[in-house]
Amino acid sequence: MNGKNGFTGPTVPGEAPPRGDSGVSRGVRQGAGKRDARAARDATEMENRPDMQRAQSHDTQAAGLIDRSLQAQLGRQLRAIFEGIEEEPVPERFVRLLEALEAREKQR
Amino acid sequence: MNVHSGPLKQALLGLIPNLRAFAVSLCGDVERADDLVQETLLKAWNHLESFQEGTNLRAWLFTILRNTYFSDCRRRRREVEDREGKKAAELAIHPGQQGHLDMQDFRRALNLLPPDQREALVLVGAAGFSYEEAASVSGCAVGTIKSRVNRARTKLTEMLGVNTPREFGPDSSTEAIVARTAGGTRLP
Numbered sequence: 001m002n003g004k005n006g007f008t009g010p011t012v013p014g015e016a017p018p019r020g021d022s023g024v025s026r027g028v029r030q031g032a033g034k035r036d037a038r039a040a041r042d043a044t045e046m047e048n049r050p051d052m053q054r055a056q057s058h059d060t061q062a063a064g065l066i067d068r069s070l071q072a073q074l075g076r077q078l079r080a081i082f083e084g085i086e087e088e089p090v091p092e093r094f095v096r097l098l099e100a101l102e103a104r105e106k107q108r
Numbered sequence: 109m110n111v112h113s114g115p116l117k118q119a120l121l122g123l124i125p126n127l128r129a130f131a132v133s134l135c136g137d138v139e140r141a142d143d144l145v146q147e148t149l150l151k152a153w154n155h156l157e158s159f160q161e162g163t164n165l166r167a168w169l170f171t172i173l174r175n176t177y178f179s180d181c182r183r184r185r186r187e188v189e190d191r192e193g194k195k196a197a198e199l200a201i202h203p204g205q206q207g208h209l210d211m212q213d214f215r216r217a218l219n220l221l222p223p224d225q226r227e228a229l230v231l232v233g234a235a236g237f238s239y240e241e242a243a244s245v246s247g248c249a250v251g252t253i254k255s256r257v258n259r260a261r262t263k264l265t266e267m268l269g270v271n272t273p274r275e276f277g278p279d280s281s282t283e284a285i286v287a288r289t290a291g292g293t294r295l296p
Contacts, residue, residue: 074264075233077214078133082234085129091142094124094149098117101153 116156120149123166126235130170133230134177136219144180148173167237170245174227181223217267221260228256229264 127148131141151172152159159168218226224246231242232253239257243250 070265070269071261074214074261074268077211078218078229078234080211081215081218082129082133082230085132085138086125088125088128090121090124093142094145095121097146097149098120098153101150102114102117 116153119165120152120169123169124149126166127169127173130230130235131173131177133218133234134174134223134227136215144173144177147176151176164241167241167245170231170235170237171247174245175247178223213268214264217264220267221263225256225260225263228253229260232257 124145127145128141131144131148132138135141135144148169152169159165218229221229227246228242231237231245232239237245239250239253243253246253
């Protein structure tokens with residue numbers, strides 16, 4: 001069942017909901033580290049300033065809600081890709097390959 | 109295995125759609141995926157003695173396929189990066205039809221994830237493996253799989269979040285939050 005919930009954090013067993021100090025807030029705190037060095041510095045400063053951290057955690061909760069609907073959507077897209085390929089007929093080359101392997105086996 | 113080759117062939121045939129889906133999700137390229145599946149089938153057939161009967165044949169095949177993929181990647185890392193860079197550029201220039209756009213974006217973002225994160229996400233999020241099974245397929249700790257899945261989710265959210273804020277409300281404050289969330293996490 002995990003498979004069907006790969007994106008929906010809260011329903012996966014053994015995982016904390018994406019609130020508070022979960023991966024979501026980590027992501028936000030580390031935010032922009034790659035694309036924007038200045039933002040990364042700001043984020044580092046926030047780690048050391050409790051007043052800014054409070055504001056950050058308020059945003060994090062709102063972002064967490066958006067995150068979850070977005071992640072549910074991403075999960076559907078991931079499964080759609082996967083299932084789309086699963087539904088394709090088995091290419092002939094594999095059928096022939098397995099037949100050849102089986103025939104070789106029988107000759108032994 | 110001689111006596112079992114008939115049932116084995118049937119079992120392998122039955123698992124091919126699943127293997128192909130895994131391979132395509134993993135490497136983002138149908139042609140290469142089918143080469144991976146072919147190599148996996150050959151290896152499985154020729155090394156059946158190393159398969160422990162009664163254990164999960166699907167997990168065993170997935171393990172062979174991902175090991176093949178990752179050693180392949182190491183061997184031709186440069187070539188792959190060039191090709192995927194080109195592919196990403198093509199998608200950016202030709203986004204395709206409107207209804208298709210989101211899925212194209214998603215595919216591109218998925219392909220841009222680090223391969224180990226993409227693998228963990230596909231195993232758990234699409235192929236239906238538990239964290240424990242995924243860890244055994246990938247040959248790593250359960251905690252590693254969990255953190256890879258989390259990082260993959262975060263990164264996809266960052267990459268795609270900025271493109272879809274209106275789905276969650278058109279007001280500018282929401283967009284500001286989405287933009288901030290999408291700011292980017294450092295690559296590991």
